[in-house]
Amino acid sequence: MKNPDRKAWLLGGDALCSNPPDPPPGPSWRLVLLGAPGVGKGTQAELLCERLGACHLSTGDILRNAKCEGTRKLTPALEAALSSMRQGALVSDETMLELVGERGRCLRCCGGFVLDGFPRTVAQAEALDALLKREGVGLDLVFDYELPTKEIVARLSGRRLCPECKAVYHLTHQPPEKAGICDVCGGRLIRREDDRPETILTRMRVYEENTRPLLEWYGRQGLLVRVPAHGTPDEIYARGWTCGRSMENGRTPPSGKAGRGSTAGGAALAPPARPS
Numbered sequence: 001m002k003n004p005d006r007k008a009w010l011l012g013g014d015a016l017c018s019n020p021p022d023p024p025p026g027p028s029w030r031l032v033l034l035g036a037p038g039v040g041k042g043t044q045a046e047l048l049c050e051r052l053g054a055c056h057l058s059t060g061d062i063l064r065n066a067k068c069e070g071t072r073k074l075t076p077a078l079e080a081a082l083s084s085m086r087q088g089a090l091v092s093d094e095t096m097l098e099l100v101g102e103r104g105r106c107l108r109c110c111g112g113f114v115l116d117g118f119p120r121t122v123a124q125a126e127a128l129d130a131l132l133k134r135e136g137v138g139l140d141l142v143f144d145y146e147l148p149t150k151e152i153v154a155r156l157s158g159r160r161l162c163p164e165c166k167a168v169y170h171l172t173h174q175p176p177e178k179a180g181i182c183d184v185c186g187g188r189l190i191r192r193e194d195d196r197p198e199t200i201l202t203r204m205r206v207y208e209e210n211t212r213p214l215l216e217w218y219g220r221q222g223l224l225v226r227v228p229a230h231g232t233p234d235e236i237y238a239r240g241w242t243c244g245r246s247m248e249n250g251r252t253p254p255s256g257k258a259g260r261g262s263t264a265g266g267a268a269l270a271p272p273a274r275p276s
């Protein structure tokens with residue numbers, strides 16, 4: 001499956017993807033991923049996108065990309081956003097809604113999407129509902145990945161990543177062959193600025209206060225799928241669809257479309273067919 005370059009998402013404004021997704025043979029999936037920082041949302045987002053042909057829409061990536069573009073192009077609002085990010089605090093709803101609001105074409109894109117890191121507050125969830133309505137699309141499912149806090153903190157403090165090719169490592173669970181060097185491209189591994197121990201605790205508190213209420217919000221809409229996030233990425237991926245399927249037994253699927261399955265993940269990992 002094609003690997004979209006996400007230019008329209010990362011740059012916003014008039015930017016267009018040079019490698020846009022192909023129209024899918026079946027319905028496209030529009031998913032939101034929730035879960036505390038470090039629970040593995042990014043890895044699941046990559047798997048879901050690869051297997052569903054959807055685009056990975058991460059708001060953290062928009063901000064990190066703006067930072068890489070250099071300070072010359074930063075508006076005062078973006079500079080304030082990057083400062084909040086460094087401290088592990090949330091960027092203001094106003095700034096986030098402006099960034100996501102100007103990316104409506106990504107929300108209605110024929111390939112579908114996996115939203116990772118947005119919404120993070122009830123105000124953002126309300127705004128997302130309105131935006132999706134404006135674009136004439138709706139959410140299919142909201143996956144919430146769950147792990148004990150102690151495990152999350154251990155994961156985040158040992159996480160290292162390659163700034164060149166974005167490969168992710170863990171000092172104990174998935175170390176590179178040569179300490180500090182990326183196995184894939186030879187880049188020098190770094191720790192994300194917001195993965196420092198003092199910042200991690202702030203991010204966890206911020207999650208509890210601001211984002212946890214979204215579980216009730218999406219639960220009420222009948223979209224929430226709770227997924228225990230232990231095990232390998234493939235196990236968590238498969239468990240997500242199993243939990244989703246059991247949830248669908250008690251309600252009408254949101255879009256009433258048949259799932260189009262997976263081309264890369266194999267039949268065992270294909271999302272369930274949605275009854276028509």
Ligand code: AMP
Binds near residue numbers: 086090092116118124
């Ligand atoms: P992430 O990569 O999703 O962990 O996001 C990294 C940081 O970007 C967060 O800790 C926040 O500072 C900021 N951020 C990303 N998405 C949002 C959002 N939807 N609302 C507020 N802040 C955000």
